[in-house]
Structure formats: structure tokens, C-alpha cells
Amino acid sequence: PDPFFVLATQNPIEYEGTYPLPEAQLDRFLMQLSLGYPTPEQEVLLLAAPSNREALANVKPILDNQTFEALKQLVPTIHVEQTILDYIVRLGNQTREDQRIRLGISPRGNQFCLLAAKAYALLGGRSYVIPDDVLAVLPAVYRHRLLFFENLTTKQKDAYIAVIVKKVQPPMRRS
Template sequence: MPLTDDETRRFAETFEAMVGNIERGVRGKTHVTRLTLTCLLSGGHLLIEDNPGTGKTQLAKALANTIEGSHSRIQFTPDLLPTDITGVTVYDQSSQRFSFRPGPIFASIVLADEINRASPKTQSALLEVMEEGQVTVDGTRHSVGKPFMVIATQNPIEQAGTYRLPEAQLDRFLMKTALGYPDHDTTVELLADAENRDRSSGVQPIIRASAVDAMATLAGQVHVDPTILSYVARIAEESRRNPHIALGLSVRGGLAFVRCAKTWALASGRAYVTPDDIADLAQPILGHRVLLGDEAQFSGVRVADVIDDVMASVTAPAYRPA
């Protein structure tokens, strides 16, 4: 069923209100905030690769507070065990029964801090829950509920003692982005408020967690013209042909493109996707899915530049909504 003008308008207004509310905790990062919300409403997870102290924790907490959801933070270290994330079954002597004690993964917004510092075995504990929204402990499945989103971080410096995420796990993240440092004026504003050590604590909820699922359902009804679908398919094919790329966009990546473009379009007040929506999302969607070849890496070729080349080599359709 096509979206009505009223549904489209209310979605866009609510989206902008959520962006403004989150920015009370994270200043001067409107674009990243919009990407984060798009990721949440598209049913995906976000990977942030950035330097320490740029506000990643504040972003996760402000998002959780905005949707009246729960929040947890997992500090990944080499000695972290899978059960430290998922939870464990323990024996209760008083009742003489086994009971499940859920781990920190059972929250609406989970911040997986420095995910590449944990062992591959522990990293893999996130795969099932990120894909299916559940964990299996001792043969019993436990749902984490909805909404559910993992915001994982990687530190681009200090690579000693880290474990690179395999491509299959990177592909589980819907988007990859970076917060970056604030501009001069925002930095001065933050320094003037130095006594406030947790700005996200002042962020009040503006929608219920149950409303997130309703918004996601609306986003799924956004119209995508066959010419746009063909455009995404040609981008994927070109990424696999590019001489600098060893691994291009997968079918899962193409699906991520379409899902995010629907939410991005509706947040802009449109019930249809345009080629500009695809172009806007190219870097966060492709950035962690495009794997450069050895020669390109040794030559200092940047992933972002290769993505720009891929997008420039594919002609965007002259799409006009009906």
C-alpha cells in the first residue's frame, strides 16, 4: 500500500525531531546522527572507525535515551569470553534449577567498544545476534527484543594486539562511518561546558521504543523504481570489475543499499527513492564492503577514492517519480 502524504510528513518530522534530540548529547554531527538513525530504522548495525574521545559513547547513549530504550556498553579486550557478551546458564541451589542470566547484549542499543581487540571467537558471538536478534546458550534460544542495534567501534590507531574483523562479519554491519573532531566553534562550546561530563544523560525520550518498529515498517513501504534497482545492481557489478578492488559489493550489500535508501528518502519527506539517495549513501554502505587488492594497498590507494571512481563510472538514471 502506497504511503500517504500525511504518513510521509509525520515520519520526516519525527525523524528530524529525533536528530535534534540526539544532538543535545552529540554536538555538531548532524550528518552522522542522520546516518545512525537511518541505520536503526533500517534494522541494521553501525560500525564507527574513529579516534578516541570523539563522542561515540555519547552518541549511543543519546540514541538510547531518545527512543526510551536500554543501553549497554561492552569493552572488548583480548580476555573477553563469548559468555561475557551473551550471558550464561547457572544453577540455582535454592530452586534446584538452571536459569539463564542474560549478558549485556540484551539491550536496545549496544555499544561494542573497540570490537577488534577481542579474539575472533568472541567476535563471532555477535554474528547470530546481529543477524537474527537472538542468542543460543546451551541449546536454548533467547530473543534480545526490539528495537536492537549494535554500534561497534574500531580504533584506527594502535593496531598492536588487535584482530581484524573478517569480511563476512564486516558485511553484517549496515553502514560504516566516522564522527571526526568537531569544528572550532563547537569545540569552544564543549570546552565551556567542561563540568558536564555526560551530556547524553540530559537527553529525554521523545518516542517510545515500540514506535521504532512502526517507523521501520513505514520505511519499508517506500517505492523503489526498477531503474533505481538496476542502478544499484550496476554499481555492485562495477565494484567487482574495478582493477583496484579484490572484493566488491555483495548481494547483501546491495540489499543494504536499498533498505537504507528507503529510510533516507522517507526522512527527506519523499515516499520514493531517487538516484541522489543512492549517491548520498555510497560511502557508508560501500566503505567497509570494498576490499582493495594488495597492489592497491601498497600503492596507497584510498577506499573512498575508489568508491568515488565506481560511482562516477556508473551513469545514474534520469529518474522522475510518476
């Protein structure tokens, strides 16, 4: 059905019976989100919560399909200045030139970064993208695409993405 999308989960410890996806397949996922562990307070609530079946029965949608489709149609209309496009490309190029990175961001990764930044701007109530939109989505878009020479945790990858961001000057605001 339309919309169709895939949510996949990965346990970083137990790979038995599964194989890591090749880079070309990973590149087709828009984002990789990392939830981490709950806080102690959240974990207490989790333990006190009803069973999974009961909880699932109580899940309420936050968007109906019509609203989702309307938002989806708006994303391509979000304005992007040339300076933002240049910024996304410069960030991607920085990953391709970095000596610690074996495989940097692909052109598809840059396309997904732009798409995610547009959606983020829309959800922020704006009809245009700002550098902060790009930075907000960058870790989730880059995290699974960057291949380092060493095996890094999600936190280490995010820290290194922050280093890359600091090396690239964001566009300046027009007066």
C-alpha cells in the first residue's frame, strides 16, 4: 500500500543467524536512529506498564493517512537556498577526504540529507531550510553510511560527525 516504508531493528550484540548489510543496501535507508537505554525512571515505567499486547492495543495514531499524504506532498515544496545545497555537498565531501573514514557519504546520502532537512523544516513550521535543519538530521543520515577504518560505537560515530561539522563553515545569514 501507499505509503510503504520499512522499519528495521538491529541488536548490535547478537548477530548470530544474521549478516551485516552491504554498504549499497545500507545506503538505501534514509536514517539510522539510536534509542539507547531508557533512564532509570523510564525503565521503572516500562516495568510497571501493561503487557505488550495490552500496550499495543492502546496505541493511537498521531497522524491519519490523509494528513501524512498532505505533509508528504509539502516536503518537495520547501525552499532551499543554493548556499544550503553547497553546505550539504561540502559536508559530504569532508567525509570523503577524511583519513579516518574508509567510505564517505554517497551522492544518495546527500540527497537523503536534503530530503530529511526539508521534512525537518516543515515539521518546524518553516517553508525553507536553514543550516540548523541540516545539522539536526545529519547524524541520523550519516551514522550508517560512514565506514571508518576502525569499528566505532554509535556514540563515537556521532562524536566524529560533530568533528566533521566543525570543519565545514555553515552558510552565513543574509541581512
